[in-house]
Amino acid sequence: MLKLYSYFRSSTSYRARIALNLKGMEYETVPVNLLKDEQRSEDYLKINPMGGVPALIDGDFVLSQSLAIINYIDNMKSEPSLAPGDYKDQAFVRQIALSIAEDIHPLINLKTQKYLSDHLGADEAAKKEWYIHWTTTGMAAVEKMIAGYGKAGNFVLGNKVSVADICLIPNMYSMRRFGVPLDAYPLCCAIERHCITLPEFIKAAPETQAEAPEDLEQIHGPNAPFLKQAA
Ligand SMILES: N[C@@H](CCC(=O)N[C@@H](CS)C(=O)NCC(=O)O)C(=O)O
Structure with missing residues (x-):
């Protein structure tokens, strides 16, 4: 296995x-x-x-x-393809995935944040400012790209789940966890609202992992409290 x-x-x-x-x-x-x-x-x-x-x-x-x-x-395993559609769709979902995985994530990774505090003297407020700056500027670009491609629906690519959603949803989780307002990213929020109702995403959510503490704040967990707030 x-x-x-x-x-x-x-x-x-x-x-x-x-x-x-x-x-x-x-x-x-x-x-x-x-x-x-x-x-x-x-x-x-x-x-x-x-x-x-x-x-x-x-x-x-x-x-x-x-x-x-x-x-x-x-x-x-071929189905469902995680980079579906024609060659332009395939390139586009990889573009979104790479924007999150290569441009945003390394800047907010634990070791980056640790280096800021341990070697460059950044305090919690400075680290939070750093986190907010890189996530919001990165996500503004991602939202613009998704809008520009014009296929967003339940997923980045209309009704087809892809590697773009696989990278987007955990990034949204992280931003919610750090209390970053997400109103500026309506397409990403709509995709998130749909994805986290799906069993494949629920089973992957931080809150549903066996080692997660019982008192973990619920963001994407089975009851998705933020969905209720937004309703
Ligand atoms: N580019 C790598 C990044 C892996 C990575 O650094 N993951 C984070 C967790 S989100 C980690 O293990 N961080 C540990 C650390 O920064 O010390 C990937 O996409 O797998």
Whole structure:
């Protein structure tokens, strides 16, 4: 069986879990506690020398980088394609995924935030400002791209789920967690509202992971309280 090294609240792990669920694959989750620095333990660095989650183990094949994992899973089983549509649609959903995974996420990653405080003297307020700046400017661009492509519906690509949604939903979770207002991103919010009602996304949500604390704030969990507030 596939084995996924994952942290319940990590957005990159959340991506891999959604992809595995969409493909209906069975997998065992191995928790890696980022707050205890387990991602930098000697044993884990043998699995992923970059010291990040997720990592996927398929027999003797070891793979890290969430987008490579999603691509691997996509190639293991054809339906549903995680980059559907014609060649322009396929390029477009990858553009959205990469904007989130390569342009936004590295700037707000735990190790980046830790470096800001441990080596550059940033306090909590400065780190929050940093987080808000990079997420809001990045998401403004993502919203504009999605609007510009003109196919948004239940998903970034109309009625077809894709790698774009797989990256978008965990990013929205992270922004809600940090209390960033999301009114400026109406298309992204509509896609989020739909996605988090789907079993594949619910099963991947941080709150539904076995190792999540019971008192974890509910954002994308089974009852999705923010949906009720917005209703
Ligand atoms: N580009 C990598 C990033 C992996 C990564 O750094 N994940 C975060 C969790 S969201 C992590 O493990 N951070 C640990 C740290 O920063 O120390 C991917 O997409 O998989």
